[in-house]
Amino acid sequence: MGAWFIPVVNFFIPRQFVLDIGRASSASWTQKRDTTLVNLWWAAWIAHALMLVLAGRVAPGSMALLVVAEALMIAAAVLLGIVIERITASQSAAFGATVPVVPLTLGSEERGTPPVKR
Secondary structure, eight states: OGGGGSTTGGGTHHHHHHHHHHHHHOGGGGSHHHHHHHHHHHHHHHHHHHHHHHHHHHSTTOHHHHHHHHHHHHHHHHHHHHHHHHHHHHHHHHHHTOOOOOOOOSSOTTTTOOOOOO
16 A cells, blocks of 8 residues: 555556456456546546646646646546445445355364264
8 A cells, every 4th residue: 555655656556456456346347447437537636646746837826727637636536436336336246146154063073073963
C-alpha cells in the first residue's frame, strides 16, 4: 500500500492494485468493460492531479483551471464508486458460491483414533 506515496511509482502501481483485486474477486473481471472502467477512473485521477499542478504553475488563481481539475476529481470519485460496487458484487457472488463445509467427526484419524459413532 505504500506505492501510493512513492513518487513516479504512484502513477502506475495503485491502478495495478485495483486491477489485481478485481481479477482475484472474479474470473469474469478480465472483461474489457471492467478493465476500461478502472482505466477511466485512473485517467481521471491522474488528469486531476496534473491539472492542479498545471494550474498552480501556469495560472495561479485561475478559476477555470480549478473548476476543470475539480470536475475531473468528481468524475474520478464517481468512477471509483462504480469500480468498488462491481468488485463488491463480484466478491459477494463468489462468497455465495462457496462449497459447503463438511462437519468434522469426533476423533482424529490422523492420530490413529477412530471417529466416534453415535
